[in-house]
Amino acid sequence: MSDHYQVLGVSRDATGEEIKKAYRKLARKLHPDVNTAPGAADEFKAVTHAYEVLSDPEKRRIYDTTGNENGTDNGFGGGFGGQGFGFQDIFDTFFGGAGGGGRGPASRTRRGQDALINVRIDLKDAVFGTDKKIDVETAVVCPTCDGSCCQPGTSPRTCDICHGTGQVQRSVRSILGQVMTTAPCGTCQGYGTVIPDPCHECAGEGRVRSRRTLTIRVPAGVATGTRIQLSGQGEAGTAGGPQGDLYVEIRVSPDPTFTRDGDDLHATLTVPMTAAALGTTVTLATFDGDREVTVKPGTQSGEVTVLRGLGVTHLRGAGRGDLHVHLQVETPTKVDAEQEELLRRLAELRGEQYAEGRLSTSGSGVFAKLRDRLGNH
Numbered sequence: 001m002s003d004h005y006q007v008l009g010v011s012r013d014a015t016g017e018e019i020k021k022a023y024r025k026l027a028r029k030l031h032p033d034v035n036t037a038p039g040a041a042d043e044f045k046a047v048t049h050a051y052e053v054l055s056d057p058e059k060r061r062i063y064d065t066t067g068n069e070n071g072t073d074n075g076f077g078g079g080f081g082g083q084g085f086g087f088q089d090i091f092d093t094f095f096g097g098a099g100g101g102g103r104g105p106a107s108r109t110r111r112g113q114d115a116l117i118n119v120r121i122d123l124k125d126a127v128f129g130t131d132k133k134i135d136v137e138t139a140v141v142c143p144t145c146d147g148s149c150c151q152p153g154t155s156p157r158t159c160d161i162c163h164g165t166g167q168v169q170r171s172v173r174s175i176l177g178q179v180m181t182t183a184p185c186g187t188c189q190g191y192g193t194v195i196p197d198p199c200h201e202c203a204g205e206g207r208v209r210s211r212r213t214l215t216i217r218v219p220a221g222v223a224t225g226t227r228i229q230l231s232g233q234g235e236a237g238t239a240g241g242p243q244g245d246l247y248v249e250i251r252v253s254p255d256p257t258f259t260r261d262g263d264d265l266h267a268t269l270t271v272p273m274t275a276a277a278l279g280t281t282v283t284l285a286t287f288d289g290d291r292e293v294t295v296k297p298g299t300q301s302g303e304v305t306v307l308r309g310l311g312v313t314h315l316r317g318a319g320r321g322d323l324h325v326h327l328q329v330e331t332p333t334k335v336d337a338e339q340e341e342l343l344r345r346l347a348e349l350r351g352e353q354y355a356e357g358r359l360s361t362s363g364s365g366v367f368a369k370l371r372d373r374l375g376n377h
Ligand SMILES: [Zn+2]
Pocket: 142, 143, 144, 145, 146, 147, 149, 150, 199, 200, 201, 202, 203, 204, 205, 206, 207
């Protein structure tokens, strides 16, 4: 069993204040909300356990004399044991809680807020994922006072007015006569202590604004609106409170060639009328490099060729969507005399009764074909 004094890094004759200070510093560094390194959670538990024993004079006395917090008669068994110990409990215990419960002084220490920033990426980066450098500006723990809010070498002083309770009693005249009410102390703003010499760098807030560059991993498959959570990278709290989280919200820029529908991509490929009739092969620049798209002889406008697995990577699970290539047959808009002659000759050969600019609806049945097509949809 490890020594509780060693765990907290204090001497055996450390004062209660020193123990509290040491714990507070370690807890801030190791708290699972802030520190995701392997082993940090266990270390945090050990540190919290050590504090729980050494901060209680009775438990500390037993620990000092027996080397065992349960004492020889196991009198304290079950108090801590295997039940775990909520951080919020101990946090509230010595930071004063977030206003709930007791009437003690308010805490200067608050968890920092979550921060949100938007990051714009290209569609290709959404398909494959990318590492993205981002500039973030958040509050960080003040490096000068380390979150204590006090100019180095000074410390908070118990408030003279409320004597550390954070509350003052006031007598108020009302229709019922003289009534006593309790209000937060105006001198210390209810904190119970005043800071006689606030840290010059952070003006006594315990945190300062800082700009930094982070490289974040944007996973493949993200879409506009996807949020990536970075634990403990948000705003530092006041007076050394833990940092909030940072959320990075993704915006995917529109792509000139490809549109996205779920994890499928769509592109339109225009082929000349003659190529559509005769068949051809077209090279298409996909996100995976050049791919040959076969245009079968007799291709109709609106036909779709699917290139399997060339879409967006699935954010969850394996595999990728498909790339749908929509073929659009381009009818010539300008033909010269020779081309017109050839087209007329072609119409003739195909038995299309095309004469004097009118197409007969008899025979092959233009309307019938149209009806068939509509029926297919
Ligand atoms: Zn400071």
